[in-house]
Amino acid sequence: xxxxxxxxxxxxxxxxxxxxxxxxxxxxxxxxxxxxxxxxxxxxxxxxxxxxxxxxxxxxxxxxxxxxxxxxxxxxxxxxxxxxxxxxxxxxxxxxxxxxxxxxxxxxxxxxxxxxxxxxxxxxxxxxxxxxxxxxxxxxxxxxxxxxxxxxxxxxxxxxxxxxxxxxxxxxxxxxxxxxxxxxxxxxxxxxxxxxxxxxxxxxxxxxxxxxxxxxxxxxxxxxxxxxxxxxxxxxxxxxxxxxxxxxxxxxxxxxxxxxxxxxxxxxxxxxxxxxxxxxxxxxxxxxxxxxxxxxxxxxxxxxxxxxxxxxxxxxxxxxxxxxxxxxxxxxxxxxxxxxxxxxxxxxxxx
Ligand SMILES: [Zn+2]
Ligand SMILES: [Zn+2]
Numbered sequence: 425x426x427x428x429x430x431x432x433x434x435x436x437x438x439x440x441x442x443x444x445x446x447x448x449x450x451x452x453x454x455x456x457x458x459x460x461x462x463x464x465x466x467x468x469x470x471x472x473x474x475x476x477x478x479x480x481x482x483x484x485x486x487x488x489x490x491x492x493x494x495x496x497x498x499x500x501x502x503x504x505x506x507x508x509x510x511x512x513x514x515x516x517x518x519x520x521x522x523x524x525x526x527x528x529x530x531x532x533x534x535x536x537x538x539x540x541x542x543x544x545x546x547x548x549x550x551x552x553x554x555x556x557x558x559x560x561x562x563x564x565x566x567x568x569x570x571x572x573x574x575x576x577x578x579x580x581x582x583x584x585x586x587x588x589x590x591x592x593x594x595x596x597x598x599x600x601x602x603x604x605x606x607x608x609x610x611x612x613x614x615x616x617x618x619x620x621x622x623x624x625x626x627x628x629x630x631x632x633x634x635x636x637x638x639x640x641x642x643x644x645x646x647x648x649x650x651x652x653x654x655x656x657x658x659x660x661x662x663x664x665x666x667x668x669x670x671x672x673x674x675x676x677x678x679x680x681x682x683x684x685x686x687x688x689x690x691x692x693x694x695x696x697x698x699x700x701x702x703x704x705x706x707x708x709x710x711x712x713x714x715x716x717x718x719x720x721x722x723x724x725x726x727x728x729x730x731x732x733x734x735x736x737x738x739x740x741x742x743x744x745x746x747x748x749x750x751x752x753x754x755x756x757x758x759x760x761x762x763x764x765x766x767x768x769x770x771x772x773x774x775x
Contacts, residue, residue: 489545
């Protein structure tokens with residue numbers, strides 16, 4: 425049996441990531457195998473490396489993945505070899521809890537996910553159930569398509585958890601704190617939902633601000649140099665903002681969101697800290713702020729994510745600032761950890 429390289433979390437504990445030779449997957453009935461074209465390095469992968477996020481080793485990690493179908497199992501219809509695809513990350517759930525019943529598969533206590541319980545995308549090939557497969561729109565490259573997963577997470581948070589939509593409710597202004605890949609995806613989703621977006625960053629975010637400009641965002645605030653409250657009041661004509669999205673994963677950013685959002689406003693927390701964070705709870709109380717968490721993605725958010733990419737309302741490709749061979753995973757992880765970058769994707773070598 426042919427073997428491929430795969431980045432495996434070998435056992436629980438800090439580190440324990442290793443590029444191993446593992447057997448190529450073969451599809452069982454109802455399953456599909458695709459050759460990985462690109463898999464993004466996510467903050468969650470760094471938490472897995474640090475043992476701050478529970479997975480079930482030994483498992484190949486990587487959940488932001490896209491590629492080309494190379495094998496189709498028995499009983500699968502409607503897909504062809506060579507189709508360009510990405511894969512939803514929820515592989516299985518209990519199917520009977522209230523969350524499963526309402527389509528919130530992300531919250532099923534028995535959820536098993538790609539790159540955590542089931543072998544994921546930092547590998548030559550990935551096997552998933554056909555129900556997890558989504559076709560990439562013709563205009564979306566494989567590298568751009570690898571970002572469908574983080575985009576679906578942002579769609580879930582913004583459109584499903586706090587309920588913003590172009591036709592329905594949306595605040596006139598939304599703040600996104602943190603111009604990393606997740607922040608710039610959130611910014612595009614909030615804009616697609618009809619809101620004018622103001623992006624906050626620090627002095628270390630110069631290149632990310634340049635990316636934001638490239639994506640058409642003009643209201644960018646360096647919180648280390650400007651008075652955020654004053655600038656927001658000015659940019660919003662005195663309205664302030666009713667929604668702030670914390671996308672930096674830093675306590676100071678969350679505190680900043682609580683400080684700047686209007687009374688009765690909403691702060692959406694996307695992304696993990698890996699540890700407790702000091703937060704100004706009194707501000708939350710005094711302003712009657714709603715603090716919402718959002719976790720992972722739902723099947724419906726994946727469909728919206730594909731639509732947003734296909735219609736050009738969201739462009740994920742400019743966010744990919746490094747493409748590295750899978751063998752370079754360690755340097756790629758270090759780069760992702762250093763921040764300042766956009767999305768770093770790993771590509772397995774062709775064979
Ligand atoms: Zn992720
Ligand atoms: Zn369930």
